[in-house]
Amino acid sequence: MQQRPIGDRTVSAIGLGEMPLSIEGRPDRRQAIATIHASLDAGVTIIDTADAYSLGVHEHGHGEELVAEALAAYPGPTDDVLVATKGGHRRPGDGSWTVHGDPAYVKEACEASLKRLGVEAIGLYQYHRPDPTVPWAESVGALADLLDEGKILMAGVSNANVARIDEAQQVLGGRLVSVQNEFSPRFRSSEGELEHCERLGIAFIPWSPLGGIGNADDIQRDHPAFAEVAAEVGASPQQVTLAWMLAKGSRVIPIPGSSRPETAIASPAAAGISLTPEQVSRLDAS
Numbered sequence: 411m412q413q414r415p416i417g418d419r420t421v422s423a424i425g426l427g428e429m430p431l432s433i434e435g436r437p438d439r440r441q442a443i444a445t446i447h448a449s450l451d452a453g454v455t456i457i458d459t460a461d462a463y464s465l466g467v468h469e470h471g472h473g474e475e476l477v478a479e480a481l482a483a484y485p486g487p488t489d490d491v492l493v494a495t496k497g498g499h500r501r502p503g504d505g506s507w508t509v510h511g512d513p514a515y516v517k518e519a520c521e522a523s524l525k526r527l528g529v530e531a532i533g534l535y536q537y538h539r540p541d542p543t544v545p546w547a548e549s550v551g552a553l554a555d556l557l558d559e560g561k562i563l564m565a566g567v568s569n570a571n572v573a574r575i576d577e578a579q580q581v582l583g584g585r586l587v588s589v590q591n592e593f594s595p596r597f598r599s600s601e602g603e604l605e606h607c608e609r610l611g612i613a614f615i616p617w618s619p620l621g622g623i624g625n626a627d628d629i630q631r632d633h634p635a636f637a638e639v640a641a642e643v644g645a646s647p648q649q650v651t652l653a654w655m656l657a658k659g660s661r662v663i664p665i666p667g668s669s670r671p672e673t674a675i676a677s678p679a680a681a682g683i684s685l686t687p688e689q690v691s692r693l694d695a696s
Protein backbone atom coordinates (compact mmCIF):
# COMPACT_ATOMS: atom_id res chain seq x y z
CA MET A 411 0.00 0.00 0.00
CA GLN A 412 1.00 3.62 -0.55
CA GLN A 413 3.04 4.91 2.44
CA ARG A 414 3.03 8.32 4.11
CA PRO A 415 5.42 9.99 6.54
CA ILE A 416 4.51 10.84 10.12
CA GLY A 417 7.28 12.25 12.28
CA ASP A 418 10.32 10.06 11.75
CA ARG A 419 8.21 7.09 10.65
CA THR A 420 6.35 5.90 7.59
CA VAL A 421 2.93 4.29 7.76
CA SER A 422 0.19 3.10 5.41
CA ALA A 423 -1.62 6.01 3.73
CA ILE A 424 -4.90 4.72 5.16
CA GLY A 425 -5.21 3.59 8.76
CA LEU A 426 -7.89 1.99 10.93
CA GLY A 427 -10.05 3.89 13.41
CA GLU A 428 -10.77 1.61 16.34
CA MET A 429 -13.70 3.53 17.89
CA PRO A 430 -16.59 1.50 16.37
CA LEU A 431 -15.10 -1.58 18.06
CA SER A 432 -15.36 -0.06 21.53
CA ILE A 433 -18.31 2.30 21.85
CA GLU A 434 -22.09 1.82 21.75
CA GLY A 435 -23.19 -0.56 18.98
CA ARG A 436 -19.84 -2.38 18.94
CA PRO A 437 -19.52 -5.98 17.72
CA ASP A 438 -18.50 -8.88 19.97
CA ARG A 439 -14.80 -9.34 20.79
CA ARG A 440 -14.26 -12.06 18.20
CA GLN A 441 -15.51 -9.86 15.38
CA ALA A 442 -13.57 -6.90 16.77
CA ILE A 443 -10.29 -8.83 16.70
CA ALA A 444 -11.11 -10.23 13.25
CA THR A 445 -11.71 -6.66 12.01
CA ILE A 446 -8.32 -5.46 13.27
CA HIS A 447 -6.65 -8.54 11.78
CA ALA A 448 -8.35 -7.96 8.41
CA SER A 449 -7.01 -4.46 8.43
CA LEU A 450 -3.45 -5.65 9.18
CA ASP A 451 -3.80 -8.27 6.43
CA ALA A 452 -4.68 -5.41 4.05
CA GLY A 453 -1.40 -3.66 4.89
CA VAL A 454 -2.60 -1.09 7.43
CA THR A 455 0.21 0.05 9.74
CA ILE A 456 -1.49 2.80 11.74
CA ILE A 457 -4.30 2.07 14.19
CA ASP A 458 -5.99 4.95 15.96
CA THR A 459 -7.51 4.39 19.40
CA ALA A 460 -8.04 6.31 22.65
CA ASP A 461 -8.28 5.50 26.33
CA ALA A 462 -11.85 6.84 26.26
CA TYR A 463 -13.07 4.41 23.58
CA SER A 464 -15.33 2.41 25.85
CA LEU A 465 -18.91 2.27 27.08
CA GLY A 466 -18.03 4.06 30.30
CA VAL A 467 -15.47 4.71 32.98
CA HIS A 468 -15.93 1.17 34.35
CA GLU A 469 -14.05 -0.11 31.30
CA HIS A 470 -11.86 2.94 30.57
CA GLY A 471 -9.12 1.79 28.19
CA HIS A 472 -11.28 -0.83 26.46
CA GLY A 473 -10.04 0.18 22.99
CA GLU A 474 -6.37 0.12 23.95
CA GLU A 475 -6.73 -3.31 25.53
CA LEU A 476 -8.49 -4.57 22.42
CA VAL A 477 -5.73 -3.27 20.13
CA ALA A 478 -3.03 -4.78 22.37
CA GLU A 479 -4.85 -8.13 22.37
CA ALA A 480 -5.35 -8.08 18.59
CA LEU A 481 -1.69 -7.25 17.92
CA ALA A 482 -0.49 -9.98 20.30
CA ALA A 483 -2.75 -12.55 18.63
CA TYR A 484 -1.82 -11.57 15.05
CA PRO A 485 0.14 -14.35 13.34
CA GLY A 486 2.30 -11.96 11.27
CA PRO A 487 4.86 -9.34 12.24
CA THR A 488 3.49 -6.18 13.89
CA ASP A 489 6.71 -4.27 14.60
CA ASP A 490 5.89 -1.74 11.90
CA VAL A 491 2.41 -0.98 13.27
CA LEU A 492 2.06 2.47 14.81
CA VAL A 493 -0.52 2.53 17.59
CA ALA A 494 -1.80 6.07 17.95
CA THR A 495 -3.71 6.63 21.14
CA LYS A 496 -5.14 9.66 22.92
CA GLY A 497 -5.78 11.00 26.38
CA GLY A 498 -7.85 13.86 27.74
CA HIS A 499 -11.39 12.49 27.45
CA ARG A 500 -13.39 10.31 29.81
CA ARG A 501 -16.78 8.64 29.40
CA PRO A 502 -18.94 8.78 32.51
CA GLY A 503 -21.22 6.02 31.16
CA ASP A 504 -24.26 8.09 30.18
CA GLY A 505 -23.16 8.37 26.54
CA SER A 506 -21.38 11.69 27.09
CA TRP A 507 -17.70 12.59 26.76
CA THR A 508 -16.02 14.80 29.37
CA VAL A 509 -12.74 16.68 28.84
CA HIS A 510 -9.78 16.62 31.24
CA GLY A 511 -6.84 18.77 30.22
CA ASP A 512 -5.09 19.19 33.53
CA PRO A 513 -1.45 18.27 32.74
CA ALA A 514 -1.19 16.02 35.79
CA TYR A 515 -4.26 14.12 34.55
CA VAL A 516 -2.85 13.82 31.01
CA LYS A 517 0.38 12.35 32.37
CA GLU A 518 -1.49 9.91 34.60
CA ALA A 519 -3.67 8.90 31.65
CA CYS A 520 -0.55 8.27 29.56
CA GLU A 521 0.95 6.05 32.28
CA ALA A 522 -2.22 3.96 32.30
CA SER A 523 -2.21 3.74 28.48
CA LEU A 524 1.41 2.53 28.54
CA LYS A 525 0.41 -0.34 30.83
CA ARG A 526 -2.66 -1.27 28.81
CA LEU A 527 -0.73 -1.24 25.53
CA GLY A 528 2.09 -3.20 27.18
CA VAL A 529 4.84 -0.99 25.73
CA GLU A 530 7.72 1.02 27.16
CA ALA A 531 6.89 4.04 25.02
CA ILE A 532 3.74 4.95 23.09
CA GLY A 533 4.29 5.36 19.34
CA LEU A 534 2.02 8.40 18.90
CA TYR A 535 0.24 10.04 21.83
CA GLN A 536 -2.39 12.65 21.00
CA TYR A 537 -4.02 15.15 23.31
CA HIS A 538 -7.68 14.43 22.55
CA ARG A 539 -9.58 17.74 22.79
CA PRO A 540 -9.07 21.25 24.20
CA ASP A 541 -10.37 21.65 27.76
CA PRO A 542 -11.87 25.14 28.10
CA THR A 543 -10.92 25.23 31.80
CA VAL A 544 -7.20 24.61 31.22
CA PRO A 545 -4.82 26.76 29.12
CA TRP A 546 -3.99 24.88 25.93
CA ALA A 547 -0.25 25.42 26.44
CA GLU A 548 -0.45 23.66 29.81
CA SER A 549 -2.27 20.61 28.46
CA VAL A 550 0.12 20.35 25.51
CA GLY A 551 3.01 20.98 27.92
CA ALA A 552 2.25 17.54 29.39
CA LEU A 553 3.09 16.03 25.97
CA ALA A 554 6.42 17.89 25.96
CA ASP A 555 7.27 16.35 29.35
CA LEU A 556 6.18 12.89 28.19
CA LEU A 557 8.44 13.21 25.11
CA ASP A 558 11.36 14.37 27.29
CA GLU A 559 10.81 11.43 29.64
CA GLY A 560 10.74 8.96 26.71
CA LYS A 561 7.23 7.77 27.59
CA ILE A 562 5.93 8.73 24.17
CA LEU A 563 7.89 8.65 20.92
CA MET A 564 5.76 11.15 18.99
CA ALA A 565 3.18 13.77 19.98
CA GLY A 566 0.01 14.92 18.26
CA VAL A 567 -3.05 17.01 19.01
CA SER A 568 -6.68 16.56 18.09
CA ASN A 569 -9.55 18.96 17.50
CA ALA A 570 -7.22 21.93 17.16
CA ASN A 571 -7.59 25.05 15.01
CA VAL A 572 -4.68 26.74 13.23
CA ALA A 573 -3.83 28.99 16.20
CA ARG A 574 -3.76 26.00 18.56
CA ILE A 575 -1.65 24.00 16.10
CA ASP A 576 0.91 26.81 16.01
CA GLU A 577 0.88 27.14 19.79
CA ALA A 578 1.29 23.38 20.21
CA GLN A 579 4.22 23.41 17.81
CA GLN A 580 5.83 26.16 19.88
CA VAL A 581 5.20 24.44 23.24
CA LEU A 582 6.61 21.19 21.84
CA GLY A 583 9.66 22.94 20.42
CA GLY A 584 8.89 21.86 16.86
CA ARG A 585 8.11 18.25 17.83
CA LEU A 586 4.39 18.19 16.90
CA VAL A 587 3.99 15.45 14.28
CA SER A 588 0.23 15.28 13.69
CA VAL A 589 -3.17 16.90 13.94
CA GLN A 590 -6.34 14.80 14.07
CA ASN A 591 -9.49 16.75 13.12
CA GLU A 592 -12.90 15.91 11.75
CA PHE A 593 -12.91 16.00 7.95
CA SER A 594 -15.31 14.34 5.50
CA PRO A 595 -17.50 15.22 2.51
CA ARG A 596 -20.11 16.53 4.94
CA PHE A 597 -17.67 18.25 7.31
CA ARG A 598 -15.10 20.32 5.45
CA SER A 599 -14.46 23.20 7.81
CA SER A 600 -11.08 21.80 8.86
CA GLU A 601 -9.73 22.14 5.32
CA GLY A 602 -7.73 25.14 6.59
CA GLU A 603 -6.01 22.94 9.17
CA LEU A 604 -5.35 20.27 6.53
CA GLU A 605 -3.58 22.89 4.37
CA HIS A 606 -1.74 24.29 7.38
CA CYS A 607 -0.40 20.83 8.28
CA GLU A 608 0.76 20.41 4.69
CA ARG A 609 2.66 23.70 4.93
CA LEU A 610 4.21 22.67 8.27
CA GLY A 611 5.10 19.21 6.93
CA ILE A 612 3.14 17.39 9.64
CA ALA A 613 0.50 14.70 9.28
CA PHE A 614 -3.19 15.57 9.05
CA ILE A 615 -5.37 12.69 10.24
CA PRO A 616 -9.04 13.13 9.25
CA TRP A 617 -11.38 11.61 11.85
CA SER A 618 -14.83 10.32 10.87
CA PRO A 619 -13.67 10.55 7.23
CA LEU A 620 -16.83 8.79 6.04
CA GLY A 621 -19.18 10.99 8.05
CA GLY A 622 -19.16 8.96 11.27
CA ILE A 623 -20.42 5.58 12.45
CA GLY A 624 -23.53 4.52 10.57
CA ASN A 625 -23.39 7.46 8.13
CA ALA A 626 -21.07 6.13 5.42
CA ASP A 627 -23.98 5.42 3.05
CA ASP A 628 -25.15 9.05 3.17
CA ILE A 629 -22.17 10.14 1.03
CA GLN A 630 -23.69 9.13 -2.31
CA ARG A 631 -27.06 10.65 -1.37
CA ASP A 632 -25.74 13.99 -0.09
CA HIS A 633 -22.72 14.37 -2.40
CA PRO A 634 -23.64 12.75 -5.74
CA ALA A 635 -20.29 13.46 -7.41
CA PHE A 636 -18.71 10.83 -5.13
CA ALA A 637 -21.02 8.19 -6.65
CA GLU A 638 -20.37 9.56 -10.14
CA VAL A 639 -16.58 9.36 -9.77
CA ALA A 640 -16.93 5.96 -8.09
CA ALA A 641 -18.63 4.66 -11.25
CA GLU A 642 -15.84 6.17 -13.38
CA VAL A 643 -13.00 4.52 -11.44
CA GLY A 644 -14.77 1.26 -10.55
CA ALA A 645 -14.76 1.80 -6.79
CA SER A 646 -17.28 2.58 -4.06
CA PRO A 647 -18.22 6.16 -3.07
CA GLN A 648 -16.58 5.52 0.32
CA GLN A 649 -13.33 4.44 -1.35
CA VAL A 650 -13.45 7.53 -3.58
CA THR A 651 -13.90 9.65 -0.45
CA LEU A 652 -10.66 8.26 1.01
CA ALA A 653 -8.82 8.62 -2.32
CA TRP A 654 -10.02 12.26 -2.54
CA MET A 655 -8.54 12.96 0.90
CA LEU A 656 -5.22 11.42 -0.08
CA ALA A 657 -5.21 13.66 -3.17
CA LYS A 658 -5.71 16.75 -1.03
CA GLY A 659 -2.32 16.63 0.66
CA SER A 660 0.80 14.49 0.84
CA ARG A 661 0.53 14.33 4.66
CA VAL A 662 -3.12 13.27 4.90
CA ILE A 663 -3.69 9.88 6.58
CA PRO A 664 -7.42 9.05 6.96
CA ILE A 665 -8.42 6.57 9.67
CA PRO A 666 -11.82 5.13 8.63
CA GLY A 667 -13.53 3.18 11.39
CA SER A 668 -14.76 -0.35 10.79
CA SER A 669 -16.77 -2.83 12.76
CA ARG A 670 -16.51 -5.62 10.18
CA PRO A 671 -13.65 -7.28 8.26
CA GLU A 672 -15.39 -6.42 4.95
CA THR A 673 -15.03 -2.67 5.43
CA ALA A 674 -11.60 -3.06 7.04
CA ILE A 675 -10.44 -4.62 3.77
CA ALA A 676 -12.32 -2.26 1.43
CA SER A 677 -10.99 0.99 2.90
CA PRO A 678 -7.21 0.45 2.53
CA ALA A 679 -7.78 -0.54 -1.11
CA ALA A 680 -8.69 3.11 -1.73
CA ALA A 681 -5.00 4.00 -1.47
CA GLY A 682 -4.55 2.42 -4.89
CA ILE A 683 -7.08 4.70 -6.62
CA SER A 684 -5.70 7.70 -8.48
CA LEU A 685 -8.03 10.52 -9.31
CA THR A 686 -7.50 13.12 -12.01
CA PRO A 687 -7.28 16.80 -11.02
CA GLU A 688 -10.64 17.28 -12.75
CA GLN A 689 -12.24 14.54 -10.63
CA VAL A 690 -10.76 16.06 -7.45
CA SER A 691 -12.22 19.49 -8.33
CA ARG A 692 -15.62 17.93 -9.01
CA LEU A 693 -15.51 16.25 -5.58
CA ASP A 694 -14.35 19.49 -3.97
CA ALA A 695 -17.43 21.19 -5.40
CA SER A 696 -19.93 18.42 -4.52
Ligand SMILES: NC(=O)c1ccc[n+]([C@@H]2O[C@H](COP(=O)([O-])OP(=O)(O)OC[C@H]3O[C@@H](n4cnc5c(N)ncnc54)[C@H](OP(=O)(O)O)[C@@H]3O)[C@@H](O)[C@H]2O)c1
Nearest residue numbers: 427428429617618619620621622624666667668669670673
Ligand atom coordinates in the same frame (compact mmCIF):
# COMPACT_ATOMS: atom_id res chain seq x y z
N1 LIG B 1 -10.15 12.69 17.69
C1 LIG B 1 -11.45 12.66 17.84
O1 LIG B 1 -12.05 13.50 18.53
C2 LIG B 1 -12.22 11.59 17.13
C3 LIG B 1 -13.63 11.63 17.06
C4 LIG B 1 -14.28 10.62 16.36
C5 LIG B 1 -13.56 9.60 15.75
N2 LIG B 1 -12.20 9.56 15.86
C6 LIG B 1 -11.38 8.51 15.21
O2 LIG B 1 -11.71 8.47 13.83
C7 LIG B 1 -12.02 7.14 13.46
C8 LIG B 1 -12.98 7.11 12.29
O3 LIG B 1 -14.18 7.77 12.60
P1 LIG B 1 -15.55 6.99 12.85
O4 LIG B 1 -15.27 5.58 13.14
O5 LIG B 1 -16.29 7.82 13.84
O6 LIG B 1 -16.36 7.18 11.50
P2 LIG B 1 -16.06 6.93 9.94
O7 LIG B 1 -14.73 6.36 9.75
O8 LIG B 1 -16.41 8.17 9.24
O9 LIG B 1 -17.18 5.89 9.60
C9 LIG B 1 -17.22 4.62 10.14
C10 LIG B 1 -18.33 3.89 9.42
O10 LIG B 1 -17.98 3.74 8.06
C11 LIG B 1 -18.24 2.45 7.62
N3 LIG B 1 -17.20 2.11 6.66
C12 LIG B 1 -15.85 2.06 6.88
N4 LIG B 1 -15.20 1.76 5.76
C13 LIG B 1 -16.13 1.60 4.79
C14 LIG B 1 -16.08 1.27 3.42
N5 LIG B 1 -14.90 1.06 2.80
N6 LIG B 1 -17.24 1.18 2.73
C15 LIG B 1 -18.42 1.40 3.35
N7 LIG B 1 -18.54 1.71 4.64
C16 LIG B 1 -17.40 1.82 5.36
C17 LIG B 1 -18.21 1.58 8.83
O11 LIG B 1 -19.08 0.53 8.63
P3 LIG B 1 -19.05 -0.86 9.45
O12 LIG B 1 -19.26 -0.47 10.89
O13 LIG B 1 -20.18 -1.60 8.86
O14 LIG B 1 -17.72 -1.46 9.28
C18 LIG B 1 -18.63 2.53 9.94
O15 LIG B 1 -20.03 2.51 10.13
C19 LIG B 1 -12.61 6.56 14.76
O16 LIG B 1 -12.69 5.16 14.70
C20 LIG B 1 -11.64 7.11 15.77
O17 LIG B 1 -10.46 6.34 15.77
C21 LIG B 1 -11.52 10.55 16.52
